Amino acid sequence: MTTRPLRFGLIGTGRIGQVHARSIAADPDTTLSWVCDPFIAGAEAVSERFGGAVTDDASEVFASGDVDAVLIASPTATHVDLIAAAIEAGIPALCEKPIDLDISRVDSLLPLVRSSGVPVALGFNRRFDPAFASVQSRVAAGEIGALEQLTIVSRDPAAPPAAYVAVSGGIFRDMTIHDLDMARFFLPEIVEVTAVGSALFDDGAREHGDFDSAVTTLRASSGATVTIINSRHSAVGYDQRLEAFGAEGSLQVANAPTSLVSLSTATVVEGKPPYQNFFLERYAEAYAAELRAFVRLVRGESSTSPTFEDGRAALILADAAQRSAEERVSVAVDLG
Amino acid sequence: MTTRPLRFGLIGTGRIGQVHARSIAADPDTTLSWVCDPFIAGAEAVSERFGGAVTDDASEVFASGDVDAVLIASPTATHVDLIAAAIEAGIPALCEKPIDLDISRVDSLLPLVRSSGVPVALGFNRRFDPAFASVQSRVAAGEIGALEQLTIVSRDPAAPPAAYVAVSGGIFRDMTIHDLDMARFFLPEIVEVTAVGSALFDDGAREHGDFDSAVTTLRASSGATVTIINSRHSAVGYDQRLEAFGAEGSLQVANAPTSLVSLSTATVVEGKPPYQNFFLERYAEAYAAELRAFVRLVRGESSTSPTFEDGRAALILADAAQRSAEERVSVAVDLG
Amino acid sequence: MTTRPLRFGLIGTGRIGQVHARSIAADPDTTLSWVCDPFIAGAEAVSERFGGAVTDDASEVFASGDVDAVLIASPTATHVDLIAAAIEAGIPALCEKPIDLDISRVDSLLPLVRSSGVPVALGFNRRFDPAFASVQSRVAAGEIGALEQLTIVSRDPAAPPAAYVAVSGGIFRDMTIHDLDMARFFLPEIVEVTAVGSALFDDGAREHGDFDSAVTTLRASSGATVTIINSRHSAVGYDQRLEAFGAEGSLQVANAPTSLVSLSTATVVEGKPPYQNFFLERYAEAYAAELRAFVRLVRGESSTSPTFEDGRAALILADAAQRSAEERVSVAVDLG
């Protein structure tokens, strides 16, 4: 263990890769030593702003000898191979969600992850949001008694392009997966999934047999239930709320206001401006905290980083939700 | 049509019967002419406070010649026969929900209701709550665009006695039925029901194979969905909220505050006292408005009273929810 | 002491007289036995709805032998004589504020009030508002430590007619007087008054040398201060707020919402409908509670009715505010 900054190799420089580059550059405990993207101009642009050597070949990063950890923010289809390569090189990896859209590929990697001892963390950033994290720890501390019903409202500002929908794996694997992991943050042992999906407004969803709206109900081994309400659009801005209802009270997370100002007139009182409109803005603090947790994991300290198995569990739940929504049955799951 | 007060026969003088007695006495358009209960002391107590002749025999009310309408607030098992008797006597009836716990008994009455022309209204009081009614009419007026997701949170302050649970017909037919009707208030054409139930805290529910917590998801013919979150208890008081989420915005109904006062200290800011703890308090205005709507119905004026068929539809949905929760499948329904 | 209903003589049947008639009729502990107004049609209309014999001569009420108390809701200029007549007849009186616009007339009555032993209460209804009353008792109980700063915002929906302004005695004696009494509800011993007035929007105020807006600061003997912010109009509806700021926390009274519904759209979130627009609506409960307290006073029970001396103190403060606003000095007052 050392206290010099961890040297990161960043693989993938799209929107989310850039977020991580900024976090790595801003955190005194981390530094960017390699930036990799087959689209080399992307890597160069990131390197210019945040530092690091540039390559279009991830194997160069793993072989370089001067990275202490990799951050995998490349397209989903590359995750399994990159995690495997990281493990083989003995380099801890923080990988964006989902691990893969195909559970069999995830499962094929599982033995290696389990046996290797190389830390692999999953990028479920919302666990690190100060509000959600606070509620989870207060629930765990018993502040509202036994948790009985968890309600998650999660709506994106606007539907993604049809081309994205086509390869997304569907709303459950692409969008709900965050909420499925949030459910497991509170209630890890989910045993049953029931989902109802609709295609109400998005042509891309209709074209590709996907849903743009969904309600997913999970049952935990304790009997507690989780309700997840998703929509691919939201006129009022990014809608991210949670209610933990327990035997002795409730904890609620409200939407993030964009201003302290409210207006009252003869027609409307206490009106506020719309909510934040973008996940990067809403979860800016969460991304930074996610990185700090991963640094602790790499350093062998106590860490709350979601694991590879958390990533696998979320995909199993998403698969079950997809099947439930298609076949109109509740689907039992075994995350054991 | 006349403008003298409608003379009511009240049948049943339990808790809800007393509410109606008070409403009838307070409304200048209605008067209490008969009070009926086999438990004659109950009828006498109501008569003393709010007027009316007393009997323990409902047939006396129907035969009296001086009632213009009956309000049926007797035990559920008596509703079908009393409605039938009212129709045969040509006397309009406002009947408490549910019509019956057995859909076949409801269906057996349907032809008579349809053919008779005698007004029969169902006591779904929440449709008359100023807040819910306002949201429904604003949604109908297009204020938030197409309705996509309706979320209803409905939690009672405390679970009923085990003896009540035993004969209640179960949480869906007893409690959720209000919310199922609320769902149809917004989206009359429900085509599918999916429900998940749990027995988490109430021994009465466990003993009688019932649930104390439930999540019910409905799909409307438009593809819009309704999520109903129920619990038989709520530490914070009676929890009755609704969110109508549309393509262009949301309308929300908050819990009713019991005070305008909030307290801020070094540990908690803007804390308020708990919500109202009882449905009679929360829905006091709704009961009065329900009565006014029924008076209009009886007088042949335009009225928003829920119909016998609304009562039947709610029971069909409750039956479907029960079956869904037991068999772990989504259940298609035909309310046509 | 008796528990039969108190028989009231109501003197004055204008807007506020009608409010009291309704309260007297609705309260099981009170009944209306006489209704008096020189404008006899007004008395008759009230009598028809709420009962009571009719007269245009107050002396008939006092001599009737069948009134246990009088409620004086006639024009301000008649209050002193009517209170004197009530005392002479040995009949307890509840008198609307202000006692008079002229402190010398009030003072001339003071010896009689003090020596007679006949209960005389003043109609400062806001002390009986559930929210203000709750805050006052919680402050008195020490819930927020020593009270340091009290802030009262009190704005009417719309300015009164110019003709009313002409005879009102000015904003401080007519409108602020309620807030001055509220200040004394929390801090009875006021020792100094500083006021700033403006005529910003109301032609009636300008014509008659009155203000339509005012800020009044009071200093209590403890050093605590009270700030009263008044306006004769408010676009958002009747604006009645209070903040008690203490050494250990704050208690706040918010405006009364008219609905539980809020609307969120792409431009405004959580917007609510305007506040109640009228004092009768806002203080309906307060008027009823004021009557109940007066009944206790008449019956010799413990009572929180504001006294004649409270009415006198409020007028002294209003006079001081008027002088402060005119002469631009702080005015010391002695309420002892």
Add this chain to the structure above:
Amino acid sequence: MTTRPLRFGLIGTGRIGQVHARSIAADPDTTLSWVCDPFIAGAEAVSERFGGAVTDDASEVFASGDVDAVLIASPTATHVDLIAAAIEAGIPALCEKPIDLDISRVDSLLPLVRSSGVPVALGFNRRFDPAFASVQSRVAAGEIGALEQLTIVSRDPAAPPAAYVAVSGGIFRDMTIHDLDMARFFLPEIVEVTAVGSALFDDGAREHGDFDSAVTTLRASSGATVTIINSRHSAVGYDQRLEAFGAEGSLQVANAPTSLVSLSTATVVEGKPPYQNFFLERYAEAYAAELRAFVRLVRGESSTSPTFEDGRAALILADAAQRSAEERVSVAVDLG
């Protein structure tokens, strides 16, 4: 004019100087070239974190030839001389408030400031708070009609040490001065000041003849009034609110929440954690925006930086408030 970063000399490295050092280092348009403090260890510590040459002699900064602007964050008593030195060196200055505690010293500098053409800005950071700035511009745009009553609540978390109070110039010149400038942000032409002060809880204030609580009322030339409510302590955290009340509506600035989480239990619902407890946290964005505005001023672009004359006006108002509170009279002021 140039677009290379402005080179700053920072004079004074106490708490507020460190805030500015951080802002200068973080802003891509500014860089720290000199750090000056007679307490040289303070200058060195700042220089190590944020760069810049170190000196204990401000004249070295002015003579260095490599500063484009100075930021004066030294003790108040040094401001006038340092501003004069900056003007003589032709170097634009951003000076912390107040200019001085003695208006005659401020006035003696006025001719030089007016004639020199060298930009001098005052550090009234709150004008740059996003919420206050938004309300000011919306009021200026007429969104609530004519501004009639402005209410500012401004309470510090805890009283400063007695030693600080001793040299602070008193609550009006030290604390209220921020609010007096905020008043002029909305209503520049203040013509009268009325203030009431109390020493309720702070021994330091009592010892030094100062107040710990104050209410200040300003009258603008338009007749609009401003009410400022100050306290040196606040149990609930830093209390910074504002209400602009206009003919057609109100705009309100709420306190800044520290979390999106609220807790509801059987005793308190919707309780939130206390507000931010420190001005650096509350106004972090404002300090950065203040710097950006000053950069525009230096570059000759359109800028909203408060001027030397704004600083002088605030001191005149504070002096008037002090006199009003002492002599119990309203004090006319001429800011022309």
